[in-house]
Amino acid sequence: MASQTESLPDALLEALAEKGRVDSYEYATSVGRNHQDVVGAVKSLESVGDVIKTEQKQTELWELTEEGKEIAENGSHEVRLFEAVDQSNGTPQNELMSTVPNAKIGFSKAMSNKWLRIDKSSPGPPQVYRNVESVTDTVRKLLCSLKGESGRGELSDENLKEFKKRKLITNTIIKSYVITQGPSFTTSISKKSTELTAEMIQNGSWKNEEFKSYNFNALGAPLATGHLHPLLKVRTEIRQIFLEMGFCEMPTNNFIESSFWNFDALFQPQQHPARDAHDTFFLKDPQFSYDFPTEYLERVKTMHQTGGHGSIGYQYDWKLEEAQKNILRTHTTAVSTRMLYKLGQQVGVVHSNE
Structure with a gap:
């Protein structure tokens, strides 16, 4: 039995020299080692060369559940x-x-x-x-046949189906390796050099060194690139929160806008320097827009000319021709004016803790 301090690959080679054929799972069970550790030792020996030959194997392992063990002990x-x-x-x-x-x-x-x-x-x-x-008590007898067995004991397919449904047994697929001796089998493996050093060339020791073969198909270390900016991640999280609350995003793909929605609906005077601050681009074709909600247009016109709700307005002659001029949208607040008008025509959604 391999001790915990003994090299697992060496112990595996000793077992292979004695038996000629070793199952990795059965070996791990017999020596009390974790099967994945044994698989690691197999992979290590495979990298040496033709010391061993391996064949992958799948085994279905049936085990008793706690209830199954209780029945095997005391009866069904x-x-x-x-x-x-x-x-x-x-x-x-x-x-x-x-x-x-x-x-x-x-x-x-x-x-x-x-x-x-x-x-x-x-x-x-x-x-x-x-x-x-x-x-x-056939159930107890059949379950007892599974105790300590790596196969299915005396259970038929029908028994397995019934006992699994009753949660008396569970099955696990074990992937293991069948290991046999390779053409260059030996129980003594020397560590191969992984690089040629300047010292080896100077003293000539490279002539007697055994070098490990290069794996040109091995993948290199992954490059850490293409990360999201932290602010974009926060923006995405906040956006998702609002969407899940029932909010909708405003459409911002209409790059051509009328002066009415871009300026007048935001109550910027038609001949005021505030409009020049945006470096506005006016369109030649189509030069004007004509489709406006009449009632709302009149309310905006009145607010500009005479005011209301405590305001005296701008006290000038508001012209529809100026409001009809098409421009390249100077800000997305123009989208807000459209949406506020649209939402004002229907019952609003209110979020409150009351």
Whole structure:
């Protein structure tokens, strides 16, 4: 048995020299080592050269669950309930249910197997009687055949399906390696050099060195590139929060806008220097827009000319021709003016903790 301090690859070679063929999973179990550690040792030996040959293998391993182990130890639920029924006078059903462990499952299985019958004719709770003199605990016998076995024991496909459904057993697929001796097999492996140094060239020791072959197909270290900017990540998180609350994003793909929505609806005077601050580009074709909500246009016009709601307005002659001029949108607030008008025509959504 390999000790914890002994080199696992060396111990594996010793076992291979003795047996000629080794299963990595069976070997790991026999020496009390983790199977992945043994697989690592196999990979290490494969990298040396033709010392070993390997073949991958898959094994289906069936194991008892905690309930399965309890049944293997004490008997199945159905047999234990059957044995609790008085052979001569029967036993009240409610008494069985309260005194026998896992009585509900056991009663169901025993009735399904026609081991028991129920008499409801007499006064009081239903009486349970044995329908057969004795029974064989096949479930316990089959589960016991799995204990310590790496295969399926005596269980048929139907047994496996039933016991897995009852959660008495579980299965695991074990991927292991069948290891045999390679053309260059040896139990003594010297460590190969991984690089040619200046010192080796100067003293000539390179002539007697054994160098490890280069793996030109090996992948290089991944480059850390293309990361998201932290502010973009925060913006994405906040955007998602608002979208999940029911908010919608405004469409900002209309780059051509009328002066009405870009300036007038934001109450910038038509001949005011504030409009020049945006370095506005006016379009020649199409030069004007004509589709405006009439009632809203009139309210904007009135606010410019005479004001309202406590304002006296700008006190000038507002001209529709100026508002109709098409421009390259100077800010996305123009989108906000359109959306505010659109949303104002319907019932709004209110978020409140009241």
